[in-house]
Amino acid sequence: MDGYYGDSAVTVPVGKISPELQKLLDVTRESLGPRRSTKMRPGNRLGDVGHAVQSWVEQHGYSVVRGVRGARHRHEDA
Numbered sequence: 627m628d629g630y631y632g633d634s635a636v637t638v639p640v641g642k643i644s645p646e647l648q649k650l651l652d653v654t655r656e657s658l659g660p661r662r663s664t665k666m667r668p669g670n671r672l673g674d675v676g677h678a679v680q681s682w683v684e685q686h687g688y689s690v691v692r693g694v695r696g697a698r699h700r701h702e703d704a
Contacts, residue, residue, distance in 0.1 A: 653686045 657679045665674045
């Protein structure tokens, strides 16, 4: 997007995982699901989406990573 780079990732468990790790994966997936994506519409700001995601994960005892942003350089080039 106009010279900016961003990251995207998918987490796939391999083998048997603990219930705690499964809960983390479930809450993470839910945080990006339909209830939060309703905030992605014309007139809203990125902060509206972030607030919805953050509120969801905090309700479940987790927190969000702060300070992650897009950049004009890929990690290898910085």
